[in-house]
Amino acid sequence: MDRSADTIQTIVIYRGKLELASEFNSGALQGSDVTDNPVIRDMDGCAILRGESLSGLIRQELIRLAGYGCRDFTHPGTIVPCSCAVCSLMGHSRIPPDSADTGSLQYYSSRLKVSGGRFHNEAARIRHGVAIDRKFAVAAAHKKFDFEALMPGATAIFAIEIENPSEDETALIERLFTGMKYGFLSLGGKKGAGLGAFILKECKKRSFDMGARDGVIAYLSKDFQEASEAHVPAPDDKRESFIEVVCAESEKRFFHDFRLIIPLDLWFPELVLFHDPLEASLVGSDHASIRDKEGNPFLPPSTIRGVLRSRAEQILRTLNPASACDSAHDAFSCAAKLEARKKKEEQKGIDYEPPWEKLEDGTLLCMGCRLFGSAFLGSRLLFQTGAYNRDKNHDEVLQHFVAIDRFTGGAKEGAKYDALPLYNVLFSDCKIIIKDFSLWQIGLLALVMKDVMQSDIRMGFGTRKGYGQAVGIFQRDKTILLSTSRTICSCRIGDLYNKDTGVDTTVKMFLEKAVQEFRDMVQKYKGTEYENV
Ligand SMILES: [Zn+2]
Ligand SMILES: [Zn+2]
Numbered sequence: 015m016d017r018s019a020d021t022i023q024t025i026v027i028y029r030g031k032l033e034l035a036s037e038f039n040s041g042a043l044q045g046s047d048v049t050d051n052p053v054i055r056d057m058d059g060c061a062i063l064r065g066e067s068l069s070g071l072i073r074q075e076l077i078r079l080a081g082y083g084c085r086d087f088t089h090p091g092t093i094v095p096c097s098c099a100v101c102s103l104m105g106h107s108r109i110p111p112d113s114a115d116t117g118s119l120q121y122y123s124s125r126l127k128v129s130g131g132r133f134h135n136e137a138a139r140i141r142h143g144v145a146i147d148r149k150f151a152v153a154a155a156h157k158k159f160d161f162e163a164l165m166p167g168a169t170a171i172f173a174i175e176i177e178n179p180s181e182d183e184t185a186l187i188e189r190l191f192t193g194m195k196y197g198f199l200s201l202g203g204k205k206g207a208g209l210g211a212f213i214l215k216e217c218k219k220r221s222f223d224m225g226a227r228d229g230v231i232a233y234l235s236k237d238f239q240e241a242s243e244a245h246v247p248a249p250d251d252k253r254e255s256f257i258e259v260v261c262a263e264s265e266k267r268f269f270h271d272f273r274l275i276i277p278l279d280l281w282f283p284e285l286v287l288f289h290d291p292l293e294a295s296l297v298g299s300d301h302a303s304i305r306d307k308e309g310n311p312f313l314p315p316s317t318i319r320g321v322l323r324s325r326a327e328q329i330l331r332t333l334n335p336a337s338a339c340d341s342a343h344d345a346f347s348c349a350a351k352l353e354a355r356k357k358k359e360e361q362k363g364i365d366y367e368p369p370w371e372k373l374e375d376g377t378l379l380c381m382g383c384r385l386f387g388s389a390f391l392g393s394r395l396l397f398q399t400g401a402y403n404r405d406k407n408h409d410e411v412l413q414h415f416v417a418i419d420r421f422t423g424g425a426k427e428g429a430k431y432d433a434l435p436l437y438n439v440l441f442s443d444c445k446i447i448i449k450d451f452s453l454w455q456i457g458l459l460a461l462v463m464k465d466v467m468q469s470d471i472r473m474g475f476g477t478r479k480g481y482g483q484a485v486g487i488f489q490r491d492k493t494i495l496l497s498t499s500r501t502i503c504s505c506r507i508g509d510l511y512n513k514d515t516g517v518d519t520t521v522k523m524f525l526e527k528a529v530q531e532f533r534d535m536v537q538k539y540k541g542t543e544y545e546n547v
Contacts (some may be wrong), residue, residue, distance in 0.1 A: 020178055021223045025233055028174045028187065028244055030217035032046040032194070036315060036398050037141065037163035038210050040064065041203025046403040049140050051161035061138065063130035067201055071129060072190065075199060076100045078271060079189050079499050103183055125177040136168040137307040142291055165307045191217055191246040192502055196495055197445070198273055206393035209313025219244035224298065249495060249502040256505035257520050259496060271451040271499050277492040279400065280313065280418045281485040285411070288317055289475040299412065301433035301475055313441045315397040323474045327382045336541035338382040348379045348542060349374045377543050381536065385455045394451045395459065400444035413435055428485040436483060457532030458523050
């Protein structure tokens with residue numbers, strides 16, 4: 015039903031405050047003098063949260079919460095008229111049957127308006143990244159990049175304004191807030207690298223009666239005095255509910271609705287350094303760790319991600335060399351091959367977009383790209399960094415190195431350098447977020463996580479010098495969150511253990527099934543279309 019033509023009787027405004035839980039880059043369109051990829055700012059130079067980036071995210075999430083009934087989802091890539099719950103709220107263009115060939119469009123106008131605002135308490139840094147060569151797990155040559163990022167802790171106010179909302183519609187929006195409050199969503203650019211995570215800190219709601227004079231005045235003056243706390247449903251924290259959802263879902267192979275947040279502590283018992291050239295120049299050392307706003311060492315999520323991807327691809331390549339591509343070499347990378355094909359088609363005057371089924375089913379992307387994403391397909395996994403905990407007995411240690419001349423065996427002239435690594439640090443509450451995955455992807459992730467738990471993984475600078483040994487720890491009192499379009503539930507990690515059987519039988523069976531599915535998949539995998547032509 016098109017409600018956008020009705021007279022306005024009520025306007026409901028939700029005003030919320032969100033706080034960045036990871037770095038943020040708005041995904042700007044133009045570079046600046048300082049970096050290729052700056053944060054978007056207003057005339058006064060304040061970083062801003064744009065309403066559009068929030069509204070895109072809201073639409074995507076509402077479609078999921080409303081059960082994927084939208085034709086944008088069921089008929090991707092085509093413009094089809096749709097009047098689902100989300101399109102009726104957020105608007106949609108449609109082609110009327112009689113004028114289809116004239117190309118004119120009709121619009122439902124949106125009854126939902128999203129506005130953003132300035133970031134407060136912000137600190138921005140230029141972040142230097144380097145792509146990791148997946149095969150050799152070292153920094154890849156000529157793959158350095160930089161971008162500006164707001165550091166975690168900045169806050170921004172946003173508002174969602176809805177004309178004539180029905181009760182179902184406000185309930186839908188409030189369920190969206192639950193997802194925001196528990197950290198299921200992220201904003202802006204470089205989400206795959208773990209940027210843009212945020213938490214909804216508070217949310218007020220006020221309804222304005224537009225039929226009454228007072229209501230109109232209050233609305234026009236944006237009077238929020240009488241606002242009340244918005245209802246944000248809490249997750250269902252019964253262990254049984256959690257197990258029940260896992261059981262029901264384990265019958266499926268593809269989970270386009272299922273999202274999981276797993277908390278994890280990462281402990282670096284030995285020396286570790288996450289290199290940042292800016293910090294190094296500030297402290298006057300050749301290599302020093304990146305810091306957050308408070309000056310504490312910061313574990314960049316992109317580091318966790320790069321290392322785990324490299325390990326996942328190692329596992330894939332060991333089992334079947336065709337199952338993982340090599341991003342550092344254009345001739346062997348899925349994205350580069352797709353790009354080349356796109357160019358070729360464009361020369362023939364054809365606008366080529368790889369069909370999404372072929373991206374999902376392995377025809378065009380290797381198994382590594384399907385889990386960790388490529389330029390053509392979003393990542394199924396996101397990582398978030400945790401809070402820094404310093405061991406009070408230890409501090410940073412300045413180490414001096416000297417390169418050894420390979421011929422004389424003596425110290426090489428002019429090749430002295432130093433590093434300021436950390437020692438014995440813990441980053442608690444790092445998060446792994448999994449979404450829209452298939453069963454085999456959980457299997458592969460489980461195998462990678464086994465290596466993390468057994469401290470078989472190193473992160474950051476100087477891993478060849480013995481730096482960066484990482485130990486993954488699941489704390490039993492931390493909570494796993496699980497979200498489907500129907501419910502959000504939570505479960506203490508400790509409650510998934512059983513005195514006699516170890517890990518809960520249902521969860522264990524789910525994981526075993528996932529690993530088996532992965533093994534079958536990787537064995538059968540014949541490589542992408544390119545290898546076969
Ligand atoms: Zn729709
Ligand atoms: Zn690939």
